[in-house]
Amino acid sequence: MFTVLCAADMFGVKHNLEIQFPRKPTLQELESHIAATYNAEMLAHRPPDVPSHASFLLSRLQLYDEQLLRWTDMTAGTQLRDGVQLYAFQREAPWHHEVQKAIPPPVRPGIVMGGQTAPQAAAAAVAASAAASSAAAHAAAHAPMSTAGVTATVGHATMINPPMLPDDASHDEKTRAVFEELDVNGNKVIESEEFKRGFRALNFDLSAATVVDLFAKADANRDGVISSGEWQRYTEVYPTMLDSLYFRARDHWEDFRQKQEIKAARDELEAKKEAEKQAHAVHLEAQHATNTQEKRLAAAELALAEIVEAERDAKNRLLDGQRDTEAALRERAQRSQDLELARERERQRTLGHTETQRDTDRAEQNLAHQEAEQARSQDKEKQCAHLMLEAQRETERCRRAEQEAAADLQAARDREQHANLAFLEEKRQTELSQDRLAQAEMELQQRIARDRDLDARSREAAVTTDREKIRRDDEDRVLQIARDAEQQAHMRHLESQRAVEDQDKKVLAQEAEKQAAHQRRKQVEDQEKPLLEQEVRLREQRDSLEEKEAKLRNDATLFHGTRTISSTSPYRVMHERSPRLG
Numbered sequence: 248m249f250t251v252l253c254a255a256d257m258f259g260v261k262h263n264l265e266i267q268f269p270r271k272p273t274l275q276e277l278e279s280h281i282a283a284t285y286n287a288e289m290l291a292h293r294p295p296d297v298p299s300h301a302s303f304l305l306s307r308l309q310l311y312d313e314q315l316l317r318w319t320d321m322t323a324g325t326q327l328r329d330g331v332q333l334y335a336f337q338r339e340a341p342w343h344h345e346v347q348k349a350i351p352p353p354v355r356p357g358i359v360m361g362g363q364t365a366p367q368a369a370a371a372a373v374a375a376s377a378a379a380s381s382a383a384a385h386a387a388a389h390a391p392m393s394t395a396g397v398t399a400t401v402g403h404a405t406m407i408n409p410p411m412l413p414d415d416a417s418h419d420e421k422t423r424a425v426f427e428e429l430d431v432n433g434n435k436v437i438e439s440e441e442f443k444r445g446f447r448a449l450n451f452d453l454s455a456a457t458v459v460d461l462f463a464k465a466d467a468n469r470d471g472v473i474s475s476g477e478w479q480r481y482t483e484v485y486p487t488m489l490d491s492l493y494f495r496a497r498d499h500w501e502d503f504r505q506k507q508e509i510k511a512a513r514d515e516l517e518a519k520k521e522a523e524k525q526a527h528a529v530h531l532e533a534q535h536a537t538n539t540q541e542k543r544l545a546a547a548e549l550a551l552a553e554i555v556e557a558e559r560d561a562k563n564r565l566l567d568g569q570r571d572t573e574a575a576l577r578e579r580a581q582r583s584q585d586l587e588l589a590r591e592r593e594r595q596r597t598l599g600h601t602e603t604q605r606d607t608d609r610a611e612q613n614l615a616h617q618e619a620e621q622a623r624s625q626d627k628e629k630q631c632a633h634l635m636l637e638a639q640r641e642t643e644r645c646r647r648a649e650q651e652a653a654a655d656l657q658a659a660r661d662r663e664q665h666a667n668l669a670f671l672e673e674k675r676q677t678e679l680s681q682d683r684l685a686q687a688e689m690e691l692q693q694r695i696a697r698d699r700d701l702d703a704r705s706r707e708a709a710v711t712t713d714r715e716k717i718r719r720d721d722e723d724r725v726l727q728i729a730r731d732a733e734q735q736a737h738m739r740h741l742e743s744q745r746a747v748e749d750q751d752k753k754v755l756a757q758e759a760e761k762q763a764a765h766q767r768r769k770q771v772e773d774q775e776k777p778l779l780e781q782e783v784r785l786r787e788q789r790d791s792l793e794e795k796e797a798k799l800r801n802d803a804t805l806f807h808g809t810r811t812i813s814s815t816s817p818y819r820v821m822h823e824r825s826p827r828l829g
Contacts, residue, residue: 248267248268248269249267249268249269249270249271249272249327249329250265250266250267250268250329250330251265251266251267251268251272251277251327251330251331251333252264252265252266252330252331252332252333252353253266253281253284253333253334253335254332254333254334254335254350254351255281255285255303255334255335255336255337256337256343256345256346256348257285257288257289257292257303257343258289258292258293258294258297258342258343259344259346260292260348261346261348261349261350261351262285262288262351263350263351263352263353263354264284264285264288264353264354264355264356265353265354265355265356266280266281266284266356268280271324271327272324272327273324274321274322274323274324277308277324277327278305278308279724281305281308281333281335282303282304282305282724283728284356285303285305285335286302286303286728287356288303288356289301289302289303297342298342298536299532299533299536300535300536300539300540300725300729301340301342301343302725302728302729303335303337304337304338304340304343304721304725305335305336305337305721306336306337306338306717307320307321307336308320308321308333308334308335308336309321309333309334309336310326310327310331310332310333310334311331311332311333311334318334321333332350334350338718338721412424412493412496412497412500414497416493418482418486418489419479421482421489421490421493422478422479422482422489423475424493424496425478425482425489425492425493425496426475426478428445428492428496429441429442429445429492431444431445435474435475436472436473436474436475437465437472437473437478438471438472439459439462439471439472442458442461442462442465442473443455443458443459443462445492446458448499449492449495449496449499450495450772451491451495451779452772452776453779457783461485461488461783464481464484464790465477465478465481467480485782487775487778487779487782488779488782488783491775491778491779494771495768495772498764498768501764502761502764502765502768505757505760505761505764506761508757509754509757509758509761512750512753512754512757513754515750516747516750516751516754519743519746519747519750520747522743522746523740523743523744523746523747526736526739526740526742526743527740527743529736529739529740530733530736530737530739530740532736533729533732533733533735533736533737534733536729536732536733537726537729537730537732537733540722540725540726540729541726543722543725543726544719544722544723544726547715547718547719547722548719550715551712551715551716551718551719554708554711554712554715555712557708557711558705558708558709558711558712561701561704561705561708562705562708564701565698565701565702565704565705568694568697568698568701569698571694572691572694572695572698575687575690575691575694576691578687579684579687579688579691582680582683582684582687583684585680585683586677586680586681586683586684589673589676589677589680590677592673592676593670593673593674593676593677596666596669596670596673597670599666599669600663600666600667600669600670603659603662603663603666604663606655606659606662607656607659607660607662607663610652610655610656610659611656613652613655614649614652614653614656617645617648617649617652618649620645621642621645621646621649624641624642624645625642627641
């Protein structure tokens with residue numbers, strides 16, 4: 248066995264459960280088993296103000312590292328080892344808030360006061376309630392006509408068990424049983440009120456005077472009570488009366504037993520109806536919880552779809568931004584290349600301008616040199632007349648050279664001016680390229696910042712999506728638990744309905760049986776009535792004959808003096824031949 252200790256906060260109280268597996272579980276198996284175990288514990292310990300759909304929503308697990316002496320996140324099943332201490336965090340809910348408390352010693356799941364699990368404790372409470380209800384039902388039954396039955400205490404209620412009155416009882420057994428039935432107070436004699444009460448209870452259709460007369464006939468010694476011996480002699484004289492009393496007493500107790508059973512069955516039926524109502528209420532509550540959870544799951548699915556769509560949009564914007572950034576990078580590279588080309592052209596123009604300046608300087612130097620030569624030539628013209636023509640020619644040549652030098656100077660100046668204009672244009676183009684490069688750099692930085700922001704949003708959207716997926720999975724697990732609970736409640740409701748139907752049929756059958764027994768008893772009583780009247784009438788006739796016989800004997804004694812009646816006396820023969828009832 249692989250043992251894991253898992254602590255968690257449940258309704259503000261820390262619990263630490265010892266959970267066992269047949270083998271080392273995976274992380275998914277561990278989370279599923281922990282959630283199922285704590286859901287069962289929440290059902291057993293749920294306070295009245297917590298809704299029935301409240302469930303254990305596992306968020307994450309941490310384990311205690313004994314080497315590092317600190318808690319670390321549980322990310323893989325490879326971190327598990329036998330006997331490791333875990334802590335299960337729940338998502339925030341109206342019925343749950345984490346509290347800082349010490350972790351208690353571990354216990355097995357479902358242990359409550361008295362060593363019973365929560366389901367066992369609930370079953371025991373239901374059984375005790377049913378037993379008390381059944382006992383109260385027996386105690387509330389109709390009071391019997393005597394306490395001849397055996398009393399038995401069940402809980403706080405007292406139930407009377409009817410005596411056994413077999414059909415094949417002998418005459419003496421019937422006599423003793425009826426005597427005990429009529430002897431209500433148990434003083435070993437039958438009093439007048441007990442005798443009357445017994446006849447009324449056993450539904451004898453006799454007048455009060457007849458009952459008093461019967462009691463007087465049984466009370467041979469006229470002491471106001473009937474002893475067992477007197478009762479024995481009385482039943483020998485009235486055997487039909489004895490049989491009627493015996494079987495009516497038996498039917499009385501049978502009727503009492505049936506009433507007890509019907510009352511107990513009715514109470515059981517009411518208890519089962521109440522259980523069926525409770526099961527129906529639990530089923531409706533489970534259905535409501537399932538519907539609520541389905542709505543929550545649908546909302547979670549909708550939120551997840553919206554978040555997934557938002558994440559997809561963020562990724563698309565990120566891709567667009569990345570493409571724009573790449574285009575900006577390419578544009579910046581092109582602008583940098585254009586700037587380098589402009590700078591190169593500027594350098595070339597600068598070099599050309601410098602060369603033009605040097606040409607201009609050389610032309611100016613040549614012009615100065617030619618002017619000096621002209622001055623010297625003029626001096627020579629003054630000094631050398633004879634060389635005048637030559638000097639003039641030389642002067643003309645110098646003049647032409649001077650004009651050429653002036654033309655070259657003008658051309659150099661024109662080229663310098665053109666070079667200056669080209670240089671300024673190239674400088675302007677370079678500055679413009681620098682401005683474009685700076686703008687491209689700024690746009691690139693903005694796009695990079697925007698890409699960074701889009702990337703952060705994309706990561707945040709991914710985290711939100713994962714969190715919503717976890718919440719959706721939690722809601723799905725809670726929905727499955729709610730559906731299982733609804734299915735169980737539905738099955739219990741159906742079982743309760745079947746139990747109510749069966750119990751209702753049982754009550755109807757018992758009532759029908761009682762009604763049939765009552766009809767049979769009524770028929771027997773109707774058949775007994777003429778027999779009892781005949782027996783009483785014959786007994787009265789017999790008593791009348793005995794009184795006449797006694798009177799004749801008395802007259803004969805007075806007539807014959809001390810002579811006794813012989814054995815062949817017709818009165819004795821008549822007495823001996825008189826029919827005995829029964």
